[in-house]
Amino acid sequence: MNPQQQKKISDWLIDGARSAVEPRLMVAEFCERLVSAGLPLWRVGLFVRTLHPDILGVNFIWKPDAEVTYGTADFDLLDSPEFRNSPLAIVFGEGREVRRRIDDPESRRFPFLDDMRTEGVTDYIALPLLSTDGAAHASSWTTKEPGGFSDEQLNGLRSLMPPLARLVEITNQRRRASILLDTYVGNRAGERILRGQIxxxxxxxxxxxxxxxxxxxxxxxxxxxxxxxxxxxxxxxxxxxxxxxxxxxxxxxxxxxxxxxxxxxxxxxxxxxxxxxxxxxxxxxxxxxxxxxxxxxxxxxxxxxxxxxxxxxxxxxxxxxxxxxxxxxxxxxxxxxxxxxxxxxxxxxxxxxxxxxxxxxxxxxxxxxxxxxxxxxxxxxxxxxxxxxxxxxx
Incomplete structure (x- = not known):
């Protein structure tokens, strides 16, 4: 991914990913643009905390030649061994990245990476998406490329996290507003308020x-x-x-x-x-x-x-x-x-x-x-x- 390709993708994010009309399409197009720019991606995850009385957060999972899947997690996830022993617990808790090559013995610390190993994954990195209010969302990136990600590829990916984080934050704020209005005043009333009936x-x-x-x-x-x-x-x-x-x-x-x-x-x-x-x-x-x-x-x-x-x-x-x-x-x-x-x-x-x-x-x-x-x-x-x-x- 050369600097020109990287800037083009960054500009697309900064402009609001206008060609993607909803979050799943945005995730799909973002990943496809990265692949076209030469990043050998296998599985990408986007994990966003939300403000909902029953739902802790939402996740989007991308794989090549497949539709992006969407899921939700409830608050019990925070106490589960699967989460507490995962790289994402570090990203959410400390706001820092976690990178493990799958052939590194240290990767055995995370049971999730055992599943990635059976799929033929060679490299994994989880990167924080930091909001302006200090909250941390998370993303994860894997490849099957022999030797894993190169330093140049990872640096290019890291440079795209700030514009991606801003887009995620804006989208999440809109979703939060809708959820809160739905929760406290009802769906129809919430829609009217968001349309300006205030x-x-x-x-x-x-x-x-x-x-x-x-x-x-x-x-x-x-x-x-x-x-x-x-x-x-x-x-x-x-x-x-x-x-x-x-x-x-x-x-x-x-x-x-x-x-x-x-x-x-x-x-x-x-x-x-x-x-x-x-x-x-x-x-x-x-x-x-x-x-x-x-x-x-x-x-x-x-x-x-x-x-x-x-x-x-x-x-x-x-x-x-x-x-x-x-x-x-x-x-x-x-x-x-x-x-x-x-x-x-x-x-x-x-x-x-x-x-x-x-x-x-x-x-x-x-x-x-x-x-x-x-x-x-x-x-x-x-x-x-x-x-x-x-x-x-x-």
């Missing part, structure tokens, strides 16, 4: 099915148990709802103590309201079964939990609301207020799933008319429906 009062009207639920007896529960235990119970409890909501097309907008607010957008297409409401009811049934199955042990006692969910459908105002520079991306409107009132009625009736007349009229779920109830703040009573196959809990 001004206070910037809202839109949405037709949606509304889900509002809470955990029965939460106040008494939090009064008699340590705060750490209550937090753990809430996490277990919300795990019973969030996957079901998301898997059926909903978006969780807010956790309010033990309460959960979610919306299921309804398109204008004919029949979409029936399809969406059927999905909402199925999510509610799945959540009910999951909560019923919780067996939470506190000392010698097995705790059982119950929750209630109110389902409604209507127009909501969806967008930025708040004061000064502190905003919340949420939904408001009479339909949301009615769902909140219905949820309280569900508690009084000892019902798990209740629905408004509007929701029950759209969704054929085998509903039982529970009667009309006055609704605080509303001018007329609302007819409430429960599932016919559900009996009030004692």
């Amino acid at each position: 001004r206070r009062g910037h809202t839109e009207t949405m037709h949606a099915a509304i889900w509002l639920s809470d955990l029965r007896g939460f106040t008494a529960l939090s009064d008699r148990l340590p705060a750490e235990t209550v937090v753990d119970i809430l996490n277990v409890y919300f795990d019973c709802q969030v996957p079901a909501i998301r898997n059926h097309g909903g978006e969780v907008l807010k956790f309010m103590g033990d309460g959960l607010l979610a919306v299921f957008p309804i398109a204008e297409a004919e029949g979409d309201n029936r399809r969406v409401c059927a999905n909402v009811l199925e999510a509610a049934r799945e959540s009910r079964a999951s909560v019923d199955a919780i067996n939470y042990r506190i000392g010698e006692t097995i705790e059982r939990f119950r929750f209630g969910v109110a389902l409604h459908v209507g127009k909501i105002l969806y967008g930025n609301i708040g004061g000064g520079n502190r905003l919340d991306f949420t939904c408001i409107g009479p339909a949301v207020n009615l769902a909140a009132r219905l949820e309280k009625i569900a508690g009084r009736l000892s019902r798990t799933i209740v629905a408004s007349e509007g929701f029950a009229g759209i969704c054929d779920g085998g509903w039982s008319n529970l009667g009309e109830f006055p609704i605080a703040g509303f001018s007329k009573a609302e007819r409430v429906y429960g599932l016919a196959d559900e009996r009030p809990a004692n």
Whole structure:
């Protein structure tokens, strides 16, 4: 790889690798450019730490004449012998390179290199990708070339790490922003915020099915148990709802103590309201079964939990609301207020799933008319429906 080829590749990275529209394509094109410049690569790995509640990082693996593979690693990896006894542990922990020729007895220190040896690899180097904030990501490079990498080849490769690190950092920051918004405000809201919908009062009207639920007896529960235990119970409890909501097309907008607010957008297409409401009811049934199955042990006692969910459908105002520079991306409107009132009625009736007349009229779920109830703040009573196959809990 001569200086002219090296500069051309460096300029491509600095310019943002514009010919590659997503990370896997960038890794593939970068490696192919290096090979075309004379670097005899066999296997290349790119390992990037990310900011995600469940995922430690992501990895991209390139080999000649194959698609780049993408994978994720969870936080358990840090305690695994495979990672602790790998060159990458040194790169991530100390931010320095690790180079081993496979015929060097020192390479036996790393079990991973035994696998490389069986593939015919002759040389391995792991190089740090240092971010401007001091964080270290990692890359690994191998060859089957007899004699391994030359000093000139390694120096050329090292010189490309700073522009590669900047590109990885920028791409990772975008990914982090998307993940954090998805985690804290929801996917649809996050997409709107990233598109620039960030001004206070910037809202839109949405037709949606509304889900509002809470955990029965939460106040008494939090009064008699340590705060750490209550937090753990809430996490277990919300795990019973969030996957079901998301898997059926909903978006969780807010956790309010033990309460959960979610919306299921309804398109204008004919029949979409029936399809969406059927999905909402199925999510509610799945959540009910999951909560019923919780067996939470506190000392010698097995705790059982119950929750209630109110389902409604209507127009909501969806967008930025708040004061000064502190905003919340949420939904408001009479339909949301009615769902909140219905949820309280569900508690009084000892019902798990209740629905408004509007929701029950759209969704054929085998509903039982529970009667009309006055609704605080509303001018007329609302007819409430429960599932016919559900009996009030004692």
